[in-house]
Amino acid sequence: MTNDYDVVIVGGSLAGRYAALLATQFKAKVALVESQVDYGLIYRQAMGQIAHLAQSGDNLANFGLPSIHTDKDAKLLSAINWEEAMLYSQGVVANIQAQTSPSVLAAKGVDVIFGSGQFSNTPDLAFAINQRRLRGRTYLLANGSRPAIPEIEGLKATGYLTLANIWQAFKAAKPPQDWVIIGGVPQSIEIAQTLAKLGCRVILIINHPYLIPHIDPEISQLLLAQLETDGIRVLTEAIVSQVRKIDDKKWLQVGDKAIEVDEIVVATAQQPNIESLNLPVANVKVSQQRLLINEKLQTTNRRVYACGDVIGGYDFANIAQYEAKIAIKNALFLPKFKVNYSHIPWAIFSEPTLTRVGLTPKQAQRRFGNKEIIVLRQYYKSTAAAQLENQMTGVCELIVSRKGEILGATIFGKEARELINLIALAMSQKIRVQQLENFSPIYPSFSEILEKIAGEWNYQQLHHDLARQEWLESFFYFRRSWNL
Structure with missing residues (x-):
C-alpha cells in the first residue's frame, strides 16, 4: 500500500511534531512517523524545580515533603515522596504533550503512524513502515538523538544511568547518595546542580579545561565557582580510564584518583538516531556518525531535509524549532531559506542560568580584528533588583562593533x-x-542592566572621541608649527 504526501516527517522529537503542525498551516499533506517522543528535557526541568523548592522549603506539601525544613544531607533526599514528585513531572509533560498530541495532529490533518521504519527505493524512494510505503515529495528527518556512551573499560558491566533514565534511580527504597557524572554536555551541569540541591554528594568529571567550551573563560570560572559553592566537586581535564563494581559500590579510576560512588551518570555527548533508517538507499551520506547537510538543511539527497539534534550539536529545543521552520519552508516551497544562527540564543539551565547568543569575544576578534570590537561588561551587583533579591552573582557581557552593532552576548545570572x-x-x-x-525598563528590574551596558558603551565612545579629537588637535598643531 502506497500513500503520497507533500512531506513525510520521520519524528520522535518535539521538533518533529512542531514541524508537522507548521506544515499543516501551509495546507500540506503530511505524514508523521514516530516511535516514542523524548520528553527528557521537560522531566529534567520539572525535577530541577522540585529540587529547588525542596531545598528552599517552599510548597513542600505539593511534593510529599514534611512541613518543616530538613537538613541538607540524606534526610532531604529521603524526605521527598518520589512517587508524588514523578506524578507532578508526568503532569507537566502531559500538559505540554497535549499541545502537540497525536489527536491534535490528526485533527489538523496529519497522518500519524506509530512504529519504526526505513527508506526503500523499490520501485521508487519511499519510507516503509507497517507494510505501508509513504511516498513523499520531500522528507524531513527529525528523530532526535540518544546518549553516546564512551568506550571505558568496565563501564557496561558495572552499569550506569543516562540523562534519559536517571530518574529511575529515585524509585529505589534508598536512592543513591554519592554520584559521579561523566559530563561534557550542558545538561550534565544542570543535573549536577539538581542532585546537589537534593543533598547528594556529586562529582562532575569534564575532559576539557573549561566547563563549557566557546564561552568567555571568566564567565566559565564564575559558573565553576557557583558549582563548587553548591558543594559539587568538579574535575576538569580528567579522563575516566576504567570502572569497576566492588560489593555494592562503583569505583572509577580518574587519572591517579580512585573514586567510590553509589551511581554513575554518563552525559558526555549525543549521537543521532539514524542507524535503522537505511539511509544509503536514499543517497543520504553520513560522516563520522553525523548527517552531511548544507545551510538549507538539505542532506546529500536534496529531497531529504533534517532538523534538531539528529544533525548533531547540543540538544536545545528552541534551535530545533528554528531549524524545523527553515526545513519545512524549504521542503514545501523553493529551497531558498538558509539557517543563520547568529541571533538564535541558547541556555544552560544552571542556577544562575548561563545564556549566550552570537559571537564570543575571541570569535569576534578573529573575524573583525581587535581594534574593531568593544567588549562591554556590567555586573549584576550594579542593579537594584539584584541587590533587593540578593541575586548579585552574575554578569552581562556584550560584544559590539565600533559602530555599535551587537555581535554577541553572554549573560550569567x-x-x-x-x-x-x-x-x-x-x-x-x-x-x-x-x-x-532609550530603553527605560521598570525599576527595579533585572532589565536595568541592559540600560547600564548601553551607558557603558556611550561612556567609552565619548572617551574614544575625545582621545581622537586630542590627537587631531596635536597633529594639526605640530603641522602648523612645522610650516612656520
Missing part, C-alpha cells in the same frame, strides 16, 4: 534567559547598542 531573548531580538532587528539607552 538571574533572569538571564529573558534578558538574552531581548538581546537576540535586538540583533535580529539590527538595533544598535546605543539605541538601548
Whole structure:
C-alpha cells in the first residue's frame, strides 16, 4: 500500500511534531512517523524545580515533603515522596504533550503512524513502515538523538544511568547518595546542580579545561565557582580510564584518583538516531556518525531535509524549532531559506542560568580584528533588583562593533534567559547598542542592566572621541608649527 504526501516527517522529537503542525498551516499533506517522543528535557526541568523548592522549603506539601525544613544531607533526599514528585513531572509533560498530541495532529490533518521504519527505493524512494510505503515529495528527518556512551573499560558491566533514565534511580527504597557524572554536555551541569540541591554528594568529571567550551573563560570560572559553592566537586581535564563494581559500590579510576560512588551518570555527548533508517538507499551520506547537510538543511539527497539534534550539536529545543521552520519552508516551497544562527540564543539551565547568543569575544576578534570590537561588561551587583533579591552573582557581557552593532552576548545570572531573548531580538532587528539607552525598563528590574551596558558603551565612545579629537588637535598643531 502506497500513500503520497507533500512531506513525510520521520519524528520522535518535539521538533518533529512542531514541524508537522507548521506544515499543516501551509495546507500540506503530511505524514508523521514516530516511535516514542523524548520528553527528557521537560522531566529534567520539572525535577530541577522540585529540587529547588525542596531545598528552599517552599510548597513542600505539593511534593510529599514534611512541613518543616530538613537538613541538607540524606534526610532531604529521603524526605521527598518520589512517587508524588514523578506524578507532578508526568503532569507537566502531559500538559505540554497535549499541545502537540497525536489527536491534535490528526485533527489538523496529519497522518500519524506509530512504529519504526526505513527508506526503500523499490520501485521508487519511499519510507516503509507497517507494510505501508509513504511516498513523499520531500522528507524531513527529525528523530532526535540518544546518549553516546564512551568506550571505558568496565563501564557496561558495572552499569550506569543516562540523562534519559536517571530518574529511575529515585524509585529505589534508598536512592543513591554519592554520584559521579561523566559530563561534557550542558545538561550534565544542570543535573549536577539538581542532585546537589537534593543533598547528594556529586562529582562532575569534564575532559576539557573549561566547563563549557566557546564561552568567555571568566564567565566559565564564575559558573565553576557557583558549582563548587553548591558543594559539587568538579574535575576538569580528567579522563575516566576504567570502572569497576566492588560489593555494592562503583569505583572509577580518574587519572591517579580512585573514586567510590553509589551511581554513575554518563552525559558526555549525543549521537543521532539514524542507524535503522537505511539511509544509503536514499543517497543520504553520513560522516563520522553525523548527517552531511548544507545551510538549507538539505542532506546529500536534496529531497531529504533534517532538523534538531539528529544533525548533531547540543540538544536545545528552541534551535530545533528554528531549524524545523527553515526545513519545512524549504521542503514545501523553493529551497531558498538558509539557517543563520547568529541571533538564535541558547541556555544552560544552571542556577544562575548561563545564556549566550552570537559571537564570543575571541570569535569576534578573529573575524573583525581587535581594534574593531568593544567588549562591554556590567555586573549584576550594579542593579537594584539584584541587590533587593540578593541575586548579585552574575554578569552581562556584550560584544559590539565600533559602530555599535551587537555581535554577541553572554549573560550569567538571574533572569538571564529573558534578558538574552531581548538581546537576540535586538540583533535580529539590527538595533544598535546605543539605541538601548532609550530603553527605560521598570525599576527595579533585572532589565536595568541592559540600560547600564548601553551607558557603558556611550561612556567609552565619548572617551574614544575625545582621545581622537586630542590627537587631531596635536597633529594639526605640530603641522602648523612645522610650516612656520
